[in-house]
Amino acid sequence: MADGKGRSPKILIADGNTRDRNEAMLAVGGELGAALYANEIRRMFPHAELVTIYPADGDAYLPKGVGLADFDGMVMGGSGLHAFDQDPEVTRQVDLMRDALDAGMPVLGSCWGLQVAAAATGGTVNQSPRGREVGVARKISLTAAGRGHALYCDKPAVFDSPCIHYDEVTHLPSGSVVLAENAHSAVQAAVIRKGAGVFWGVQYHPEFNVPHLANLYRRYKDDMLSQGYFVDEDDLERYCNELSALHQDPSRLDLRWRLGIDDDILDADIRCREIRNWVESLG
Known part of the structure; x- marks a missing residue:
């Protein structure tokens, strides 16, 4: 898959919210998190094959006859849930993340996705002592590891991005690497490995416009x-x-x-650079 326009990866998108939370978003004229991810991936990779699932609701994870091995990668976006809770709508998603990584899948996550990946691999998620970071995450700075990582190829070293979260990753599992940070959260992006599976995740929301x-x-x-x-x-x-x-x-x-909004949010190509880089990494 040499060129973005010609790439045809098959990607599983896991929507992190429950049905009632999704209905509340639709009621104010909004789009679902999975749809926002799908929109941006299709904008950049028109030939991508995307399948969306809603694991929080307890429905079948995948269409009949389809397995995780049928996908090139998985994306998990945001949610209003808390990764430290033990409710079924949470544990189902933690199990899905663990299964995907155990299967050797490349996974991309934002916000909830990063927190679920941490919870699935022995990390810790708690409410942020600084409260909610909402609207725009300011002055996200790449670490030395982040400046050299493929997730941030062609991304500015310091940038703003859409966000909304109460919780944050407070402890990453052994072997993880922090790629970005800001004054609010010490883990704004990280790489987490579990077996053959590799997770790239951010605490903010590049998929949000x-x-x-x-x-x-x-x-x-x-x-x-x-x-x-x-x-x-x-x-x-x-x-x-x-x-x-x-x-x-x-x-x-x-x-x-x-x-206080600039091109790093208004220009979709800059805002979504992490998404593009991840899809291109699928090969």
Whole structure:
């Protein structure tokens, strides 16, 4: 698969949320996390074959007659669940991650995906003592290992990225490598190995676009207001409308300045560089 336009990898996408959480996102006009990943992969690799599953709900992991070995890799995105809980909707996903890595699959994860990979391999996930990191993760910096890793090929050494999380990886399993960090979370990206399986993961969300950030604020409106991110509902809507306006016209200097959003988020090719690099690594 020599060129991005001609690549045809078969990728399994695991949506991390439960049905009720997904319905709540759809109710505010948002897209599901798995759909956001699928959109970006198809934009960059139109011939990719993508299969989406919803393991949190207890449905069959895979279509009948299909196994993990039928895929070139797996992606696991975000979720509102907590990887340290022992509820079935969590443990099913931890088991899936463990099975994928034991099968030697390359896996890419963001946010929840990184936390699940840590939990599946002997690491630790806890609530961040700095609280929620929401909207934009600022000044994510590549470590020395990150600057030399294929995940970050052609990515700036310092960048911002969309994010939303309460929890973070507080202890990585032995043999893991931290690739990126910022003032909020010491593990903003890592490589985790288990047997022949290799996981590349980030704590932020390269698959999120600006309109999705607006929908996240609306989805979690009560939290955003009670935690002081917005003065009132009008303030929240004003901010969301400005995000939408910036998405429609990314050249607007006034909105870029006021919102603190630059090309590392507005330019999908920069924002999604990690996704592209992972797909290209599948060979």
